[in-house]
Amino acid sequence: MNGDFSAVFFVLAIVAALVSLKVRDLLAAAALLSLFSFVVALLYVSLGAVDVGFNEAVLGAGVTGILLVIAIFNTCRRSQDRQHRGSRGSALGRLVAMLGLVGVGAVLLWAMAGLPDFGDPVAPAARHLSDRMIEGAYHDAHTPNIVTVMIADYRSFDTLGEGIVVFTAGLACFLLLRSERRRDEDGPGT
């Protein structure tokens, strides 16, 4: 089941991403990005990472979409890519960039061939700590959801850092945008 559906999800996600790059109406692009996030969430769920899929569905498909829409309402609804087409560089530059992209993609694909298979029990990442965490999670904290034990107990220091990063992002928005507003209210002379 996983194989069939994840192929469909991959195709949908790639199509949504490409169309969102091409479309002129930025509101449509925001909706397509929400679709992309939702398909990626389904992909996570089909890989067994339900917690990550949940997060991606709420944050990626829901909240980020709203934030993008708000940003569009405050700026401009139409994409203005066309006006900058002349400044994109010469044909030679574009050819070099294209070759570089293809080269990097080929190197990445080549490196991917050396990675272990999905769910490989003898993969290096699954050999050292994973066993101990999977076996000890219920015994240590009486919590059936291993992911919760992982992020809030074994790796809680990482999670504390993540929380501080999220809050810092909110503070940065607060400081940047609110101070801007106050300067506007002072009048055009300042």
Add this chain to the structure above:
Amino acid sequence: MIRPQNSVIVDLAVRIMAPMIQIFAFYVIFHGHYSPGGGFQGGALLAASILLQRVVLGRRRSARSFPPRLAIPFGAVGIAIFAGTGLWPLVTGGNVLQYDYLPLGLSPVFLRNTGILLVEIGIAFAVLGTLVSIYDDLSNFQRKER
């Protein structure tokens, strides 16, 4: 600028849906030990319900359910709960975030269980406050006329 909706259907749908999303968010936070979810997802759901009200009901009516000036304090309180749960064991002789040293009088296993719950609540507060604050800042922002 975004104006409040005039459609009765959308208005009523949001007023019915928002409390349900919030109840589900609390379920996600407190049931995170047993099912997918946890503080981050629950906090994001709470924030999503608030943003839904902000978008549809408009600023003035939605401020009654969550005043904009509370957003940043919520985030700070969340981080304080998390960091406090982390630093408390230092006082009683443990390491940072070593939940079995929390002085709550439970067996070590259930102390770890409780510590996870406290941390999840802290994350939920932080995510809720941060997301609502970012939305408020973005939607309040007035474009400079050129």
